[in-house]
Amino acid sequence: MTEDARIVRLADYRPPAWRIVRTELAFDLDLDDTVVAARLELTPGESYAPGAPLRLDGEELALLDIAVDGQPLPPARYALDGESLTVHGLVGPCVLETRARIHPARNTRLEGLYASRGLLITQCEAEGFRRITWFLDRPDVMSAWRVTLRADRARFPVLLANGNPVERGTLDDGRHYAVWENPHATPCYLFALVAGRLEGIHRDLVTAEGRAVRLAVWAAPEDIGRCGFALDAIERALRWDEQRFGRTYDLDVFNIVAVQDFTMGAMENKGLNIFNARYILADPDTATDADYLAVESVIGHEYFHNWSGNRVTLRDWFQLALKEGLTVFRDQEFTADLHSRAVKRIEDVRLLRGRQFAEDAGALAHPVRPVQYREINNFYTLTVYEKGAEIVRMLHTLLGEETFRAGMDRYFADNDGRAATVEDFLAAHAAVSGRDLAQFARWYAQAGTPQLRIDDEYDAMRGRYTLRIRQHTPPTPGQPDKQALLIPLRFALYGPDGEPVAAAAEGDAVVRDDLIELTADVHEIHFDGLPAKPLPAFNQGFAAPVRLDYAYTPAQLGRLARIERDAFNRWEALQRLATGVMLRTFADPRAAQAALSDALGDLLDDDAADPAFVAECLALPDFDTLADQVPQIDVDALLAAREELLDLLAEDHADRLERRYHALADLAAGGLDGPAMAARTLRNACLGWLARLDPHEALAQRQFDTATVMTDRLGALRCLVRFDAPGKDAALAAFRERYRHDPLVTDKWLTLVAARPQPEAVEDVRALLASDWWTPTNPNRVRAILGSFARMNPVAFHRADGAGYALLAAQLPGLDAINPQVAARLLGSFESWQRLAGPRRALAHDTLRGLDGKLTSRDCADLLARLLA
Ligand code: PHE
């Protein structure tokens, strides 16, 4: 394997030997050649040893000059290699100046300074700044920044960097310059610049603290008309953070920029967030309702990082979840407060259970705070982000909103301007709550999804109801033995009248109102004075990210779906019912199916229920969620069981589905308000069911032909493609031509083609890869074609002859040479190969082994080694 053996360990953390208290950069920008002049004010740090050399990170930089305290440095005083610049003989505070040449247009990794459609863009998290200049590229080195950008005015009329604009002017030869100052102590991974032909829209407001701020959104001229929603969303995020967390904005400007070539979703650079265009651009003709909500949520996420990530940053990359888990929790709450809390929770749990649980059960499982890495880019995972957010949510549940808020205030106050750790975060919450959070901290250290097994017993003579709750976390790679976690288990007991019963609890766990705090492997809890055996409901709101095993009967689940006060759990009861039917785990399968069908029928009849919630209930567990429930993944059996049940239910409820579909038409014709969006969601869900039934394909065709917004157009097209309707090809072609010049919408039809649940999708994808639509340097395009194929198309990806695996694998070496992070994500689609049943396991294994030696990046080499370990 061509991978270096570098392993970075949390246990080896040492504070920096040097600090860079102030950084001045001057860029002479151009697409092919850019010159970066850096002036670093250095002072000795905590672990400074007199006489020890200074080692700065730097990659793919050509050194032009180097000087210390104004004197050119003789070659004997420094050494350069492909990864670093080492300077000898520095004593005490000094100023190091370097000039380097770099080549943005050749940078296909999209880390450091790169070109995208004539724009110059930076991306520095996690370790990209070292591709711009030599620096101590670690988050605990925080600097004040002054940045000068110089460029040709015609080609780069807009020049943006972090912080506040302080000066601009004209230079010779048609060039101009701009100077930006960021006074806040900021690590280099938050550095950013953007230069090019951009248009902007802006809005001025005054923060709760009285600071005048200009919010601005920048995009290519052809896209600027689709930025209004994003600008509104920034304002909503800013106000929400003031109100819910008491956090105010701290610069005179807040800029966000939309770019088409971007590896991730977006980046929280101080005062200059850079976004994948898909999370900014939105109008009704090109964006679905889900896209709008995603734009708002990602804008919120990046904005909220200004406190959780920027003002309080990370000591080291092992603490990644400290900013990401916390900020995901904050963006989830933002969406929940602005829209439907129940629907938001359902969607987050769907992602968690469908994808993060699989990660936690597969070859790539790792703790929310890993203890070692070879490549930090491989830890921007669902575990760090989503499970990281679940941990914060549990803390919120344990402490309650008021104490949690006090803990957050304490955390921000104590760590402002510092590089913090998970321990600092927990210490703040421990201090305000008086609680010992030592056991709770295990959530950060222990990988794997805990399993709760609950048995109960009712003693009619004594009126005593007993719960016995066991927790168990299965072994994960490198962690054979697990310890008991502190798990907040919400619960309710329902009486025969469907009302919650209040009964005093007694036992070996702390029980407060509706919350049991599990701390041991086994707990026993009694409730006395119950005249009848209650119906228990557990884990309301999915307060704990655990698997829960309690032997509900279909009748009990059908009842819970109606009486449970917690909306999430009503949805959950239906999911359980459907899962049990599909996996054939109920003793009486007919009764189970009938219970499910009845419950869905009642929901469809309930015109008073939130249509968005009804739509969530109609979306029965997907393939990933089912696969997560079984020890061995029998792809064909899971897919067949799912289709069989959906077909039967569609038959059962054809009339109801049709009635709702038509009845919601008027409401669905509205704009972007909640009721209209909810109506469109349910309507399109109904259409998805109806399109299974032969004559109803015409309905999808009609919706496609008459749609006025993308939600309805794409919803209809999805049905036509999904069920191979006669008009499928014509509709796809019409859609393709209509949006031929829009890369983001083009990605949507490519996704439909690549995710079409037919084995022939392998050939369709192969054809796309040979077409002009395939632009492997654009991450969105790679994801639309190959990401959708590998992650959203189990039928074709897991094709029995292994052609799906082979197709993906064949692309990986080439993609790895272009953009290792994108290639590594695709490689991660094999994370569950060890659980595949039948010949697929060997096929996948052989495919992975065949890649050995062909993937040269550290990203892919690390992942492949872990997949094959
Ligand atoms: N920090 C970004 C976020 O908000 C994600 C990201 C990571 C972007 C690495 C680019 C590179 O979640």
Ligand code: ZN
């Ligand atoms: Zn983030």
